Amino acid sequence: MSAPLVSRAERIAKRITIGVVAAIVATVIAIGIPNKVPYRLDDLPEKNRAAWTMPLDVYLAPGYTRESYAQALLVQPCLAQAGYTGYTVPWRDIDAASLALDRVPIRAFDLSVAQKRGYHIANSDDPGQASWDDYTNRYYSEIPDRVREKCEAATGLDFESQTYDGFRANDLVNRLSNAAFLDARTDDKVQATVPAWRQCMSIAGYTDAGESPADMPTPDMAYDYSTTDPTTPVSKSEKEVAMTDATCRDTSGYLDALYEAEWDRQLTLPRDLAGILLKVDTRRLAEHKAKIDEILSTMTPPRPS
Structure with a gap:
């Protein structure tokens, strides 16, 4: 088959296009790549240091663990109406499950954390996981597709974390948030509060504390208190030093400075990432998010005794 004829006008248009592209490339080389120009976010939440609310939070969807459990709770009445009455959604510790299965941004250590678990890492063990797995296996193997699909559609609940844009945004928010938090700890204004924190800890009798709050708990403390194993008990001595540490972070101004430093770092990002x-x-x-929270708070069954 012979090649299609190219008109003189098309050849001229092609040369013009090539020239324009070359001019654009030259301009980009001269002034920099536009996608890397900083973009300042303007859709901001209200500041709340107690909740450690950050600019990027507004783009973070609930994880799939929370969304799927909320949907199951909504689907249950529809299944019963369709005649499938033996499918009761079991209790599960959804916060622990989310921590284990979904990525979440780093948050600062403060008095509320110290009072709850000392230096121990948060518990990510969901005692209801086995029951949930059994329920979902039965749900997908025993209930006809048409019934499931009808009941799921009737909930009107979308999985925002699983859309293409939502998944990409969640991944990006987690990576940027964690980078901002870690870098904020090196900020000059944050570092300026460290001597006051050390003095506070020393006055309280903890002369073996780390060089800065970022070094707490020290390796020896972490080992002695088994802080990486959430199943071990929080001792009285661990809670005392953790609460003192958290109080000193507050009174020294460390937490205020850290919050502002991380907030500022989250405000601006490259334009391609902002896109x-x-x-x-x-x-x-x-x-x-509000709908998911309401479903989970009002419909989650009680924990088995």
């Missing part, structure tokens, strides 16, 4: 976040409908996402 990923700007595809998220933050108002719709906020409504979705």
